[in-house]
Amino acid sequence: MTEQVPRWASETFWKKTAIWVTGGSFVLLVFLTFDSMKQISAGGPRVPAFSVINKDISYRFDKTKQRYQPVIGDEAPLFGKVLTEAEAEMLVDHGKKTVQAKNCMNCHTLLGNGAYYAPDLTKAWMDQGWGAKASREQMMVDFLLDPEKNARTYGSNRKMPNLDITQPEAEAIVAFLKWMSSIDTNGFPHNFRAIGEEDK
C-alpha cells in the first residue's frame, strides 16, 4: 500500500497542533493565575485580612447568589484581645505551621482537601458542636491540648490522638481556623448551619 496520508492525519500536523494547544493553554493558565492571586491574597475580595479574627464570623444563605457565604459581623476579638494586622498574621501563621507540622491534613480535610478519617475543618470554627459562642474558644483549646480526654466521637469511637500541641500552638490553631472560616468558598459546604444561626 502506498497510501497518501491526509494532512489531518499526518505526524507534522499533530506535532504542530500539540505545540500550539499546549502553549495556548499554558499562557491562559498563567494569565488566570495572576488574576486569581490578586483575588485570593489576604485582604482581597475573597480572602479576608488576617485581622478578621477580631470580628464575629458567620455563614448564611445569600438569596441573590443562591448559595451560602461568610458574613463578617461586629467586633468579637479572639481570646478577648484585639490584634493588629501584623499580630494577627503572626498568630495565624503559627497556627498554619502547626497544622502542617502535626500532619492534620492526613486525617482531616481543609477546604475539602486532605483525608477522610475526620471531619472537614473549613468551617470548624462555627460548628454547632461547640455548643455556644461564649464557651467555644476555651473548648477548642482544651480539646486540642488533650483530645483524648475531651473526645467527642459522636459514637464512632474515632478519637483524635494527642499531638503534643502546646498552649500557644493551640491558640494559634484556633486563630487559623477562625480565619480560614471567613474565606469565601463559593458556597462549600452547602446547607451548613453555623453556630448562632439556629433560628435563622
Place this chain on the structure above:
Amino acid sequence: MTLQAYQEKAAVCWAGCKQNYGVLMANPFLSGGQKLAVHYFTVAMVLFMAQLLFGLLAGLQFIFPSFLYEILDFNVNRMVHINAMVVWMLYGFIGSVYWFLEEESGVEIVGLKWGQLAFWVLTGAVTVVVLVYLLIQIGAGNDTSLWLINEGREYIEAPRWADIGIVVVMLTFFYNVAATFAKGKWSGIAGVLTLDLVALAGLYLAGMFYVTNISIDQYWWWWVIHLWVEATWEVLVGCIMAWSLMKLLGVRRQVVQTWLYIEVALMFGSGILGLGHHYFWIGTPEYWFTIGGFFSALEPIPLVAMVVHSIYDAGAHRFKNSNHPALAWVIAHAFGNFLGAGVWGFMHTLPQINLYTHGTQWSASHGHLAFFGAYATINIAFFYLAMQQARGNVWMGGDLANGWRWKTAAVLLNLGVLGMTVALLIAGYEQSFIERAVEGSTWAGYFSAQNHPWFMQAMVWRMVFGLMTAVGGGLLFWDLLTIGKGETRSAAVITNDAVTQEIA
C-alpha cells in the same frame, strides 16, 4: 529465637542479596542503562508492598479505631501509604526511561555513573524520610519541623531537605535523558519525553514553598498534584506506551508517534485548564466553575483515544506477541486509565455534583481506581518486559511454566482494586447524601454518615478487597522474581508488519 540465630539468619540473607546483586551486574543480556533500570524497579516493587501494607493498616483503623492508636495513627499510615505510592511510581517511570534510553537514542547513556550515584542517593534519602515519618512522625509548629520532619501537605509531605535532594536527582536524570538523545538521535518520542520531563520537574518546584494563606497554598499544591497526574504523568506514560507498543506488537513508529502527538494535544489541551476543577471551593474566583468544569469534562477524550489506539494496534497485529503478562497489563492500563480517570473522574467533575462529593470517600474511590488503573498497571507491564530481557529475551507467551502465577496475580490485583473502588463509591454516595445534602456538613452530620450501617459495611468490603489486592501484590512480586527462569525457548522476533517466531 536467640539473638545469635537472628544474626545468622541476617547474614545468610545479606549473602543472598549480595549474590543476586552480583548476578544482576554480570547479566550479559542487559545494557548499563537496563541494569540501572532494574535497580529502580526493585525498589519500586518494595515500596509497592509497603504501600499495600500501610493501606491495610489505615483501612483497618476505620473499622477498629483503637488499632495502633497513638502508636501509628491513621495520619501516619495514610501518609506512608500515599507517599510510597507516588515514589514507587516515579521509580518505575525513571527505570522505564533508563530502560529504553539506549535503544531509542542508539548510543550508550552519557552519564551512567552519575545515574547510578543518583539512584543510591535517592534511595538513601527515601529510607531516611520514611524512618522519620514512622519514628518521629510530627514536630512542633515551626519551620524546623517543615524542613526536617514533614511538610504536612498531602502527597508532597516530604520535608524540604528531601525536596531539594529530589530536585538534584531529577536534574541528573534529566541531564542523562537530554544529553543521551543529543549525542545519539532524536525521535518523536524522545522530543515529547524530554519536554515533558522539564515540565514534570518544574512543577515540583510549585510545591516547595510555605505560605500562610491556605487558599494560595492549595492553589499551588494542585499545580503539582493535578498537573502531574492529569497532564505530565499521562504524557510520560504515553511515551512509555508508545515505545512498549512498538516493542510488544511491532506497531510502526510513524503510527505510534502520530498518536502520541494527538494524545499530547488532547491531554494538555484539556488537562492544563482542567486544573480548574480543583478551584471551585478553595477561595478562588467563580470563573473557575466554567473553565474547570468545561475543560476537565473533556479530559476523558484522550483516554478514550488511547483505548481505541491500543485496541486497534493489538487487533491489527492479531495480539501476536511473546510477552503475555506485559500485554495483559498494557490492556489493563488502557481500560484502567479510561475507567478510573476518565469515567470515575468525569462523574464528579462538574461543580454541581462536586459541591456534594468534594472531600468524601467519593474522591478516595476515584483516587484508587485512577492511580492503579493509569499508573500501577503500566509500571507492572514494564517490569514484565524487563524480566523477559533479563532472562535472556526468553519466551513469555502461551504455555509459560507457572503461568498461573501471573494470571492469578493479575486477577487478584485488578479485582481487588475494582472491589475497593466500588465499596468506596458506595460509601461516597452515602456520605454525599447523608453528611452533605441532608445534614449540611456539620461535625454531627459527618459522624452520622460515618456511623451509618451502609458506610460501615462499605469499610468492611474495602478491607476484604484490600486483602485480595495485597495477596495479588505479593504474588506479583514472587512471580516477577521467578518468571522465565529455566525457559529455553526464545522470544518471537517482532518486526513491523509480521510476527515470526524464531525456532529455538
